[in-house]
Amino acid sequence: MTSDSSAQRKLFTDHPIWEEDDVRNGVIATVVLPEGVDMPLDYIVPNELVVEVEPGRRVHVPLGKSNRPRLAYCVAVRHGEIPQHPLKSVVGVEDEKPLLSERMLELTGWMADRWMARRGDVLEAVLPAGVRLRRRVKRVPVLVVTGEQGNRRPTVNQKKILDAAIQPIPLDELLKETGVSRSVVNRLLRTGLIMESGSIERQPESDSIKHSFCSDVLPVLSVDQEKALQAILYPLQHGTHETIVLFGVTGSGKTEVYLQAVTETIARGQQAIVLVPEISLTPQTCDRFRSRFGKVAVLHSHLTPAERHDHWREIAAGRVSVIVGARSAIFAPAPRLGLIVIDEEHENTFKQATSPRYHARDVAEWIAQKEGVPLVLGSATPSLETFARCMSGDWKMCRMPERVGGSELPAVVTVDLRDRKSRSKGAISPRLAAGIQWALNSGGQVMLLLNRRGFATHLQCKSCGHAMHCSQCDLGLTLHQPGSRGICHGCGLVTGVPESCPSCGVRDIVHRGTGTQRLEDQVRSQFRGIRVARMDTDTMRTRGSHEKTLTAFRKHEIDLLVGTQMIAKGLDFPNVMLVGVINADAALHLADFRASERTCQLVTQVAGRSGRGPRGGRVVVQTSTPEHPAIRSASTHDYEAFVRSELPIRKALLYPPFGSVIRIVVRSAVDEAAANWAKHLVERLSKSAQGDEAIRILGPAPAPISRIRDRYRWHLQIHGPSSELLRDLVGRSMAGLKTPQEVVWIVDVDPVEML
Ligand code: ADP
Ligand code: ZN
Numbered sequence: 001m002t003s004d005s006s007a008q009r010k011l012f013t014d015h016p017i018w019e020e021d022d023v024r025n026g027v028i029a030t031v032v033l034p035e036g037v038d039m040p041l042d043y044i045v046p047n048e049l050v051v052e053v054e055p056g057r058r059v060h061v062p063l064g065k066s067n068r069p070r071l072a073y074c075v076a077v078r079h080g081e082i083p084q085h086p087l088k089s090v091v092g093v094e095d096e097k098p099l100l101s102e103r104m105l106e107l108t109g110w111m112a113d114r115w116m117a118r119r120g121d122v123l124e125a126v127l128p129a130g131v132r133l134r135r136r137v138k139r140v141p142v143l144v145v146t147g148e149q150g151n152r153r154p155t156v157n158q159k160k161i162l163d164a165a166i167q168p169i170p171l172d173e174l175l176k177e178t179g180v181s182r183s184v185v186n187r188l189l190r191t192g193l194i195m196e197s198g199s200i201e202r203q204p205e206s207d208s209i210k211h212s213f214c215s216d217v218l219p220v221l222s223v224d225q226e227k228a229l230q231a232i233l234y235p236l237q238h239g240t241h242e243t244i245v246l247f248g249v250t251g252s253g254k255t256e257v258y259l260q261a262v263t264e265t266i267a268r269g270q271q272a273i274v275l276v277p278e279i280s281l282t283p284q285t286c287d288r289f290r291s292r293f294g295k296v297a298v299l300h301s302h303l304t305p306a307e308r309h310d311h312w313r314e315i316a317a318g319r320v321s322v323i324v325g326a327r328s329a330i331f332a333p334a335p336r337l338g339l340i341v342i343d344e345e346h347e348n349t350f351k352q353a354t355s356p357r358y359h360a361r362d363v364a365e366w367i368a369q370k371e372g373v374p375l376v377l378g379s380a381t382p383s384l385e386t387f388a389r390c391m392s393g394d395w396k397m398c399r400m401p402e403r404v405g406g407s408e409l410p411a412v413v414t415v416d417l418r419d420r421k422s423r424s425k426g427a428i429s430p431r432l433a434a435g436i437q438w439a440l441n442s443g444g445q446v447m448l449l450l451n452r453r454g455f456a457t458h459l460q461c462k463s464c465g466h467a468m469h470c471s472q473c474d475l476g477l478t479l480h481q482p483g484s485r486g487i488c489h490g491c492g493l494v495t496g497v498p499e500s501c502p503s504c505g506v507r508d509i510v511h512r513g514t515g516t517q518r519l520e521d522q523v524r525s526q527f528r529g530i531r532v533a534r535m536d537t538d539t540m541r542t543r544g545s546h547e548k549t550l551t552a553f554r555k556h557e558i559d560l561l562v563g564t565q566m567i568a569k570g571l572d573f574p575n576v577m578l579v580g581v582i583n584a585d586a587a588l589h590l591a592d593f594r595a596s597e598r599t600c601q602l603v604t605q606v607a608g609r610s611g612r613g614p615r616g617g618r619v620v621v622q623t624s625t626p627e628h629p630a631i632r633s634a635s636t637h638d639y640e641a642f643v644r645s646e647l648p649i650r651k652a653l654l655y656p657p658f659g660s661v662i663r664i665v666v667r668s669a670v671d672e673a674a675a676n677w678a679k680h681l682v683e684r685l686s687k688s689a690q691g692d693e694a695i696r697i698l699g700p701a702p703a704p705i706s707r708i709r710d711r712y713r714w715h716l717q718i719h720g721p722s723s724e725l726l727r728d729l730v731g732r733s734m735a736g737l738k739t740p741q742e743v744v745w746i747v748d749v750d751p752v753e754m755l
Helices: 005-011 020-025 103-114 119-126 154-164 169-178 183-190 224-239 254-267 283-292 305-316 327-333 360-371 384-391 428-439 516-526 547-552 595-607 629-635 640-652 670-690 723-734
Strands: 030-031 041-044 056-062 066-080 141-145 192-203 209-211 244-249 271-275 295-299 322-325 336-344 375-379 396-401 411-416 445-449 458-462 479-480 485-487 494-496 511-513 532-535 558-563 578-582 617-621 662-666 696-708 710-718 745-748
Touching: 030 056, 030 119, 041 056, 041 547, 056 696, 066 103, 066 119, 103 119, 103 360, 103 595, 119 327, 119 494, 141 169, 141 224, 169 183, 183 192, 224 244, 224 254, 224 283, 224 396, 244 254, 244 384, 254 271, 254 283, 254 336, 254 375, 271 327, 271 360, 271 445, 283 295, 283 458, 295 384, 322 327, 327 360, 336 360, 360 375, 384 640, 428 445, 428 578, 428 617, 445 595, 458 479, 485 710, 494 640, 516 558, 532 547, 578 595, 595 617, 595 629, 595 640, 617 723, 629 640, 662 670, 670 696, 670 710, 670 723, 670 745, 710 723, 723 745
Parallel strands: 244 375, 244 396, 271 322, 271 336, 295 322, 336 375, 411 617, 445 558, 445 578, 532 558, 578 617
Antiparallel strands: 030 041, 030 066, 056 066, 141 192, 209 295, 458 511, 479 485, 485 494, 662 710, 662 745, 696 710
């Protein structure tokens, strides 16, 4: 931890508060502000606060000329030091206990360096808002009748309350049971006919920490599962760190291995953190953890700040052994951590898209190393970064190439969309239609993947070819039904479809391309009488809707499920006999060096949903490039073949995992301002990088999506052999830089998103 004292002095040249006693005492606290000034600042700790001011607690410090007190995180305390120049004093302490352990504080420092983020942003990201705001789950009063007789006969409503409160009853239940308003209760309280006999804690999300029956009978593991489990148990039992990658096809029993590793962790009196890409998309995984273990904290995005705070306290007190959650659950303050698992480790959701732009996999590795515990990464399609770490011998790879119970991986047919015979009027080729019919006739279920939501993917003037665009973004409008609305998928702007072309005035606007809505319509008319459901962000807006649809599908109340990539993730439905991929190339040609990898992962993952039951299954992949290695490997269930073909390409171009990337995005309401600033940044970078052959600077160029919400976007990329080198370059080049008012720019270290 360093603090730039000369820069700091400039902030405080006016009348510093200078306390003789404190100088002799020489206790100095380094603090970080959650917002604003982004360097650490030093303050004197006055005698009366010496006991309370400690790293991990928040303190109040005067700032600027006005000396307005601000809340700040104390990150370090130094003793016996005489400051080189006058310092102001800490004026108060906010928290009773440290919110962050020494380890977590160290982590925030590391993260700030690793992703070039403000330390304040990192501190705020690591602590849930409910903890910072000290929100606690509400206590509800419990009421009971006193036995007093009133002067008057009770009203009908009062009578209801008095009857219901014969036994002590929580206020909320009382109101619900009687349907009477709160004012009636208040009146009875005032007149002394009922009284408070205590209070209870209310957990609105009562199943978020759930006790349930623990099954003793564990399935007998297959040979591959057993090997993988042993690989995890060895470091677990020896208290050492190791990263173990479970590279197992869909249905190979990876989750069962995690469950048994967690069982052992709990038996040793330790805690386990399990990360999943997204809680709402992985209800089955969460349920399996819940039903196997007594107490599981499921940290999902619908929790209120108060509920999060409660979970946090339970975890910190060591009362919860298993924590399941998305990305940020990695910061769960587990004091007896024994194991970290990341399921579907290749998923992008593990990287945060806003500052701090951290990747949960890297954070997990840091924590696991420091704590000396095993880290388990599981996937049917590990990221190339992960593959490279295994090849270099850093990480251990356990292969699980077969499905549990010996069921075969489904046969995959590719349909070449360039072939005339394959074409059909709609999105479903004759081959795919035959496959759907076969599955339905056999009593099986069908999943169709189409990664474009909406009805039609673009709106175009037939006369001049003009495509309708969002007025605020550089994106085409998607047609949504009902109501013929044009919706922008960049900013959500909803507009009507113009009657005539804004460019040539001719009234001939047509819609083209198929989205999930149109596909659903088409399926309904082509396969009459079957039960169809659709899963995309349009149909899944309300809480619990994922679970509802997935449960209905599991119970076979739905025959065919149309969906975006939402349906591709870890679901296990034994009755699915056909999976259709409507257009496998959709994401193949995006301006992103990971486009092939993503495509191969998505197609492999969704194909893995088919044929999990005893009757087997098939997959039909529609594509215009069946010869592409990403499609070919996915169709032959040979992900490793894809890895073998892709790694040399990455190596030749020095793309990750063989090199590192930093992306800078500049935004402004004025296109020219964004362009100029991006150009200026490139000039600075080039100057600093002079003579270093290993560093390449690409750009500036308009970002692939060049405008969002009326903000023009320019970007540049810096490629080089290592992240350290690039971060150092960016740090040096940008030192002392004053950003013009009209631009905003961000640095994304190891980006996973290039649009
Ligand atoms: P993955 O996580 O690799 O997709 P799962 O752990 O979900 O695989 O296993 C697939 C299915 O097989 C699940 O229904 C699971 O309960 C079952 N299963 C896993 N391991 C075994 C085993 N050793 N014996 C019997 N069934 C198993
Ligand atoms: Zn828009």
